[in-house]
Amino acid sequence: MTEDLLELGITELGLNLSENNIADLELFLQEMSRWNRVHNLTAIENEQDSVRLHLIDSIAVLPVMRRFLQTSHPKIADLGSGGGLPAIPIAIIQLDWQLSLIEAIRKKTAFLQHVRGKLKLKNIDVLSERVENIALQQSGQFDAVISRAFTNLSRFLELSLPLLKPNGLVFAMKSKRADEEMSAVCKDNWQLLADEALFIPNLPVERRLLVLSPVRKFPPIVSSST
Numbered sequence: 001m002t003e004d005l006l007e008l009g010i011t012e013l014g015l016n017l018s019e020n021n022i023a024d025l026e027l028f029l030q031e032m033s034r035w036n037r038v039h040n041l042t043a044i045e046n047e048q049d050s051v052r053l054h055l056i057d058s059i060a061v062l063p064v065m066r067r068f069l070q071t072s073h074p075k076i077a078d079l080g081s082g083g084g085l086p087a088i089p090i091a092i093i094q095l096d097w098q099l100s101l102i103e104a105i106r107k108k109t110a111f112l113q114h115v116r117g118k119l120k121l122k123n124i125d126v127l128s129e130r131v132e133n134i135a136l137q138q139s140g141q142f143d144a145v146i147s148r149a150f151t152n153l154s155r156f157l158e159l160s161l162p163l164l165k166p167n168g169l170v171f172a173m174k175s176k177r178a179d180e181e182m183s184a185v186c187k188d189n190w191q192l193l194a195d196e197a198l199f200i201p202n203l204p205v206e207r208r209l210l211v212l213s214p215v216r217k218f219p220p221i222v223s224s225s226t
């Protein structure tokens with residue numbers, strides 16, 4: 001049943017997924033439904049809603065991410081990954097990207113570790129920690145960070161900055177126009193590179209992806225003339 005739904009949405013997204021990709025996405029959804037019944041990982045119970053809202057939502061960002069990420073094997077952090085969204089669907093499709101899933105709640109990271117083993121996903125790391133601690137341990141190591149339903153934009157940017165490499169990117173998934181949240185962001189510190197409307201097949205929902213980069217202020221170079 002889910003296969004029909006997936007193919008319906010995915011064909012329209014134009015992502016050209018392999019049979020392995022689809023099988024792994026379905027396995028992930030099955031595992032999420034199973035764990036959800038026991039641990040209440042996500043708020044959505046109905047399987048059809050789950051497919052459309054969680055999975056298609058998570059992979060709809062891919063065309064924009066592919067366009068902006070310049071390196072062939074980018075290292076990306078998903079902040080507040082919860083049950084693995086958007087990182088696990090992204091990792092299933094983009095085997096050449098390395099994703100670090102940062103999540104503070106242990107029962108959620110136990111699920112993420114379980115999925116990593118079950119799907120043999122070698123391109124994800126599950127970090128059972130607060131983002132603030134990872135920022136100290138892995139400062140400046142990520143080409144990009146992403147989050148879905150994590151926190152407000154200003155806080156997300158604040159938490160992202162120490163994790164990013166100098167040319168790093170922030171991908172902020174939003175459900176509606178984020179003008180109000182953007183107005184709270186200091187334009188001296190952050191540049192908005194794009195605010196893209198995402199296409200979600202067969203669903204009357206608004207989804208947007210903001211792409212931002214930090215405006216780094218390096219100390220001036222002092223010449224050492226004698």
Ligand SMILES: C[S@@+](CC[C@H](N)C(=O)[O-])C[C@H]1O[C@@H](n2cnc3c(N)ncnc32)[C@H](O)[C@@H]1O
Nearest residue numbers: 080081082085103104105129130131148149150
């Ligand atoms: C609303 S859930 C969203 C989960 C997932 N991204 C999704 O879209 O379904 C937010 C998650 O962020 C986690 N979280 C909140 N603050 C955090 C922090 N400072 N460090 C790590 N995880 C955090 C919570 O435990 C929760 O699982």
